[in-house]
Amino acid sequence: MGISFYAPVIEDYGVVYGIFCMFVGDHLSGVQHVIMVLSGKGGVGKSTVATQIALGLRHEGKRVGLLDVDLCGPSIPRMFNLDHQDIHQCPEGWLPVYVDKDQKLAIMSISFLLENQNDAIVWRGPKKTAMIKQFLSDVVWKDLDYLVIDTPPGTSDEHISVVENLKSYNPDGAILVTTPQAVAVGDVRREITFCKKTHVPVIGIIENMSGFVCPNCSECTNVFSKGGGEALAKEFHVPFLGHIPLDPKLTQCLDEGKNFMEHYDKSPTLHAIEKVINTLVRIDRDLP
Numbered sequence: 001m002g003i004s005f006y007a008p009v010i011e012d013y014g015v016v017y018g019i020f021c022m023f024v025g026d027h028l029s030g031v032q033h034v035i036m037v038l039s040g041k042g043g044v045g046k047s048t049v050a051t052q053i054a055l056g057l058r059h060e061g062k063r064v065g066l067l068d069v070d071l072c073g074p075s076i077p078r079m080f081n082l083d084h085q086d087i088h089q090c091p092e093g094w095l096p097v098y099v100d101k102d103q104k105l106a107i108m109s110i111s112f113l114l115e116n117q118n119d120a121i122v123w124r125g126p127k128k129t130a131m132i133k134q135f136l137s138d139v140v141w142k143d144l145d146y147l148v149i150d151t152p153p154g155t156s157d158e159h160i161s162v163v164e165n166l167k168s169y170n171p172d173g174a175i176l177v178t179t180p181q182a183v184a185v186g187d188v189r190r191e192i193t194f195c196k197k198t199h200v201p202v203i204g205i206i207e208n209m210s211g212f213v214c215p216n217c218s219e220c221t222n223v224f225s226k227g228g229g230e231a232l233a234k235e236f237h238v239p240f241l242g243h244i245p246l247d248p249k250l251t252q253c254l255d256e257g258k259n260f261m262e263h264y265d266k267s268p269t270l271h272a273i274e275k276v277i278n279t280l281v282r283i284d285r286d287l288p
């Protein structure tokens with residue numbers, strides 16, 4: 001199924017849905033699965049993974065929302081080439097920005113609310129907490145199969161706000177992203193502890209930047225040591241979702257706001273992402 005990014009339009013929302021929201025005031029009740037993406041360290045590819053998961057689920061025909069709660073370093077809009085979109089308000093709340101014509105992939109980010117994209121957000125904890133609460137209560141997602149939440153690195157106020165505000169929705173859990181180096185793997189231990197303390201199930205660990213895909217022949221070479229994330233998953237008895245190699249073509253697509261999945265179907269990186277998606281579409285809330 002092809003998805004080309006497009007300049008979004010504001011949908012004329014159904015009267016029935018509007019009335020429903022006015023009375024229920026709850027835009028997450030139509031969301032089937034909520035997945036948080038966490039990393040202990042910055043720059044390990046958390047936003048990249050969140051973006052590719054959202055696109056992959058959309059390719060599977062799912063309705064997907066992608067919420068960027070990285071208030072100080074929002075990068076999701078840039079990865080979709082939607083940097084300069086404005087958010088519109090309807091009586092029920094904020095309308096997310098749609099990536100595709102069918103309006104099955106919606107994104108929301110602080111970046112859409114900034115007058116200048118280069119503005120720095122210098123907020124103390126309570127203001128960040130209030131913003132996240134608003135993101136989780138006021139965005140009109142409509143019915144979604146999956147809401148993917150991209151978080152800032154570490155375990156800060158933002159993470160606690162997300163977890164607290166999602167409590168009553170029984171989120172599926174968190175995907176933890178690491179790179180193979182020992183220092184990044186060590187940081188994931190703290191993420192696992194955070195999940196345990198806040199009772200968020202760990203869906204699994206992804207080892208990103210695990211090997212390098214040659215731009216000439218697509219051969220994958222291990223530049224750093226490999227397997228740290230997998231070993232950690234074994235140690236903590238949590239699922240290992242796979243190694244995602246570093247592919248310069250993915251970097252280029254993200255920089256240019258292009259859909260990697262449509263451009264490079266032979267990349268081992270794409271196959272690794274597809275494996276993660278296969279696991280996620282099998283998520284069933286009723287399993288223990």
Ligand SMILES: Nc1ncnc2c1ncn2[C@@H]1O[C@H](COP(=O)(O)OP(=O)(O)OP(=O)(O)O)[C@@H](O)[C@H]1O
Pocket residue numbers: 039041042043044045046047048049070073075152153208209244245246247248249250251252254255269
């Ligand atoms: N598997 C990959 N292949 C190619 N490039 C990648 C891969 N993973 C991440 N990148 C690139 O690495 C850079 C950092 O990735 P990203 O912004 O996703 O990290 P992050 O963990 O979300 O960072 P931050 O902590 O700043 O939010 C980006 O330029 C992205 O394009």
Ligand code: SF4
Pocket residue numbers: 214215216217218219
């Ligand atoms: S992997 Fe193959 S094509 Fe790529 S640089 Fe090495 S020898 Fe050349």
